């Protein structure tokens with residue numbers, strides 16, 4: 001499986017239940033093999049975003065306009081709770097075109113059958129519009145303007161200029177390309193899977209995709225094909241010009257990422273029932289293709305995250321949806337304690353291969369913080385200074401998937417630096433020792449976390465599940481997802497530790513851990 005194509009909450013009106021709903025998740029899927037190919041839209045439903053039931057593929061090649069593949073796209077809920085899907089079809093000439101599908105029967109809560117309009121394709125590259133037929137894909141969820149016209153974005157590029165082409169329609173069938181893209185950036189390359197949505201300027205609630213007022217900022221997220229990461233910008237949506245204006249200026253480049261590990265082709269949706277915006281993303285493999293074929297599957301979707309604007313207005317915050325806590329079993333709470341320089345503290349009593357761990361650290365002063373002479377890319381810093389490299393303040397954090405003799409472990413940790421007059425908190429996920437199988441991708445990941453290490457808690461939550469380690473630093477201000485395939489640290493052989501490999505002591509102010517029950521899948 002790959003890209004998350006769309007999720008929405010579909011209300012079911014039935015008597016006597018009267019009111020309830022199902023989340024519908026669509027994603028890119030190869031029904032004939034475990035590596036990319038033969039792409040259809042797989043379809044799963046859930047009542048809680050945790051337990052899922054797989055249905056038959058919703059959209060698969062059947063028309064001239066999608067005969068070579070049904071690639072990414074998005075759903076939109078039209079007036080009266082009517083879902084529709086716009087997706088990219090690959091036509092007989094291997095051109096990318098945009099198609100529409102609708103549920104056959106709206107009284108089926110599972111929305112099993114989808115019907116394509118015979119008018120497809122609704123948007124196509126022509127010699128007149130100068131669109132490159134191999135760079136025209138992944139329509140967004142549409143939003144409604146005050147003029148009653150729907151708007152949708154399609155990812156594209158012209159030479160090296162990545163862009164989000166804008167289309168408008170009154171009836172969702174006839175689409176007219178706007179003269180200017182919503183936004184474009186020279187040198188950014190192809191924009192895959194764009195997403196464009198409002199976030200409230202204060203608070204954690206979400207709003208519908210069509211909302212635009214003084215109370216919201218807008219987020220433009222794109223999956224940069226050249227970098228294979230999901231980047232976003234915060235700004236405003238100028239509805240009269242139909243243009244996105246980044247807060248950092250029109251010429252600003254993509255800097256912020258949803259996740260500094262493996263995370264791509266993600267999508268958000270507005271969850272009306274819980275009034276939140278939820279993010280779903282694809283986490284690709286660290287295993288080799290040969291191993292993927294052997295194991296018979298590849299690609300997973302990360303735990304859905306609630307997403308909102310940080311009070312600084314400068315970045316987003318992400319947190320696993322609260323429903324995931326239903327899987328927590330046997331809580332282990334450790335009393336606050338000092339973790340001495342060089343100390344390893346085993347966290348007993350939880351299933352180490354399937355766990356949720358929350359830990360907070362406190363440092364009493366920053367005298368021992370290592371001085372950085374120049375600012376380096378945090379990922380490079382994490383590669384040079386893995387968990388075995390000592391400094392004054394750090395590395396301290398968690399060792400997960402650790403084998404008995406520590407031949408294998410994955411470490412997620414903080415390191416505090418002093419750079420000019422600023423204290424910098426680095427969060428790393430170090431996979432270099434995660435597996436003795438060297439065919440795996442063992443790259444280290446890292447990012448700075450915008451937090452004041454003297455006055456705020458230095459917190460980390462890590463969700464561990466067999467081959468995935470999803471970490472949330474600084475209460476969701478920095479996320480790193482890693483894929484690991486240990487050979488020794490498996491089943492009941494795996495262990496979890498808190499560790500401090502710095503020279504200065506740090507205090508653990510909170511440590512709670514849970515074994516996680518299995519979600520019911522299928």
Ligand code: DQQ
Nearest residue numbers: 003028071072137192265
């Ligand atoms: N995956 C889809 C494309 C999209 C890419 C094809 C992103 O539509 O651009 O499976 O991973």
